[in-house]
Structures are given as structure tokens and as C-alpha cells.
Amino acid sequence: MIESFQGKTAVLTGAGSGFGLECARIGAQRGMNLVLVDVQQDALDAAAAELQAAGAAVLARRVDVADAAQMAQLAADVQQRFGAPHLVFNNAGVGAGGLIWESSVQDWDWVMGVNLMGVVHGVRLFTPMMLAAAAQDPQWRGHIVNTASMAGLLNAPNMGIYNVSKHAVVSLSETLYQDLALVTDQIGASVLCPYFVPTGITRSERNRPDVATAAQPTRSQLIGQAMTDKAVSSGKVTAAEVAQRVFDAVGAGQFYIFSHPQALGNVQSRMENIVRMENPPDPFLARPDIGQRLREQLRG
Numbered sequence: 001m002i003e004s005f006q007g008k009t010a011v012l013t014g015a016g017s018g019f020g021l022e023c024a025r026i027g028a029q030r031g032m033n034l035v036l037v038d039v040q041q042d043a044l045d046a047a048a049a050e051l052q053a054a055g056a057a058v059l060a061r062r063v064d065v066a067d068a069a070q071m072a073q074l075a076a077d078v079q080q081r082f083g084a085p086h087l088v089f090n091n092a093g094v095g096a097g098g099l100i101w102e103s104s105v106q107d108w109d110w111v112m113g114v115n116l117m118g119v120v121h122g123v124r125l126f127t128p129m130m131l132a133a134a135a136q137d138p139q140w141r142g143h144i145v146n147t148a149s150m151a152g153l154l155n156a157p158n159m160g161i162y163n164v165s166k167h168a169v170v171s172l173s174e175t176l177y178q179d180l181a182l183v184t185d186q187i188g189a190s191v192l193c194p195y196f197v198p199t200g201i202t203r204s205e206r207n208r209p210d211v212a213t214a215a216q217p218t219r220s221q222l223i224g225q226a227m228t229d230k231a232v233s234s235g236k237v238t239a240a241e242v243a244q245r246v247f248d249a250v251g252a253g254q255f256y257i258f259s260h261p262q263a264l265g266n267v268q269s270r271m272e273n274i275v276r277m278e279n280p281p282d283p284f285l286a287r288p289d290i291g292q293r294l295r296e297q298l299r300g
């Protein structure tokens, strides 16, 4: 739990767009030093210019969060410039869909690399720095927020690769929360589980490193992309509102952060079926028309 953000340091991955950028904007308003991390240089440059103009001390680094060596260099740069970060937002992520058996090895490497290993590296590298700072000063407080998704608590069909990566992030984050509680009262953890929110997520391929050599998308992947485009673009909650919820949760020491708490009924049905030892529920109970259309498209 961080009570005052003034003069504290935040590391934000995926800071060039969406939730990362909106959290950086709030961080600047709260007087934080900002470490902006993104793989997309033009978006990173624009974010750095905007936040510097807003008065924040900014360290901007073009880093692929999936790359262990680049992340290690980032951690060293942060230590040198600002010391241990108080807030770490392991948020960079990419979306991908399609039937689970149609994801290629390259698809798995890309999505798991960014969505899971990016978080792994952030936790692996920054937590020890934060623990060392906490050990030096009993007043020191820090917090780590990892971005998962509602897809980390549900398993909607035709987006398995994304579901797997996000379930792993929920698991990592809950474990982090428990592990931190074993060793310190000064550092907290949260997991952000958004539902559909308009951001750049539907254009994730723009930052795919092997985009030139990756196989053409399969039919189920194209259908998945079209469904996600529609769901994300019609989302009513904004990325700025989600960012506000992140800061509120960090200030309150709240672990689960949801953009759409009203969608938790689906999580409840899933969990109830598990404890009743029943098969997974129909994911389209509330919207049978969508399920019907998807089945027709995939079988047609």
C-alpha cells in the first residue's frame, strides 16, 4: 500500500499506449518519477515528451519485456537513475486468438514471452531491489501491479493462447502476494483483470518481432480477431478510468482490480462448476446468439 506517490518512482511497461500510458499520466499528476518502457519507439517517444512536459522526471527505455538481458539492463538503469522503484506496473501485453491447436510455436513464444515472461522478469528483477530498500528504511513502501485479464479467470473459447498466458499471470500474482506477505509488510501486490476496454490491444501484431515471417492467420484466428475487435471497440469503460482504479487499489492495498466487476458472475459460475465437479459452463449463456454465430462460422 502506497499512501503518498509524491517524489516516488514508478516503472511502467507498455507505457506507450492504453493502461500503461494512462497510469503514467496519473503518476505524473501525483508527482512521481516515471520509468517508461515500451517496445514501440514512436509511442514511447510521444509518451516521454508528453510526461516530461507535464513536469515528471522521465527515464524512457525501448525494451522488449520478453528479453531477459534487456530487462536486466533496464533494472540496472532504474537503480542508477532513481534507486528502487516504489511502484512497478508489469503491464505490457499482446492479444491473440484462434482455436488452441492452431497456435504455432512462434505464436506461443510471442504471446507467452510478452504476457508471462515480461511479468516474470519484472518481478524477478525489481522485487529484490524493493526488498533491499524496505530493509534499509522501515517507512519505505512499495507495490507491484501485474496486468492479467478477465481471461485469467475465465476460459472463453477461441482465445486459448491468451487465456493460458493470463491465467499464468493471475497465478504468479497471487503467489507473489502470498510470498511477499511471508517476508515483509512493506511491499504489496495487485493483479489487474480488465474486461474489454478500448486500447491498442486489438492491433498487437504491430509490435510482433517476427511479423514478416509469421504464418498467415488461420480462419479461426481471423474470426477471433474480428470478435475481439468488436468487443474491445464497443467497451464503455475507458483506459483512463481503469488507470484510476489501479492507483486507488495501490493506495488501498487491494489485490484484485477489475474494470467490470459486474462481469464476475461468469467467474462465479466457473468456480461453482469446479467445486460441484461439473463440466465447464456454456460461455455464451448470457449471449446465446454470439455462441451460435461462432459455431456456424467455425463449422461453415
Ligand SMILES: NC(=O)c1ccc[n+]([C@@H]2O[C@H](COP(=O)([O-])OP(=O)(O)OC[C@H]3O[C@@H](n4cnc5c(N)ncnc54)[C@H](O)[C@@H]3O)[C@@H](O)[C@H]2O)c1
Residues within 6 Å of the ligand: 013, 014, 015, 016, 017, 018, 019, 020, 037, 038, 039, 040, 043, 063, 064, 065, 066, 091, 092, 093, 094, 095, 114, 147, 148, 149, 150, 193, 194, 195, 196, 197, 198, 199, 200, 201, 202, 203, 204, 207, 232
Ligand atoms: N484492452 C483490453 O480490453 C484488455 C483487457 C484485458 C487485459 N488487457 C491487458 O492490458 C495490458 C495493456 O494492454 P492495453 O490494452 O493497454 O493495449 P495497448 O496495445 O494499448 O498497450 C500495450 C502496450 O504494450 C506495448 N508492448 C507490446 N509488446 C511489448 C513488448 N514485447 N515489450 C514492451 N512493450 C510491449 C505496446 O507497444 C503498447 O504500447 C496487456 O497486458 C493486455 O493484455 C487489456
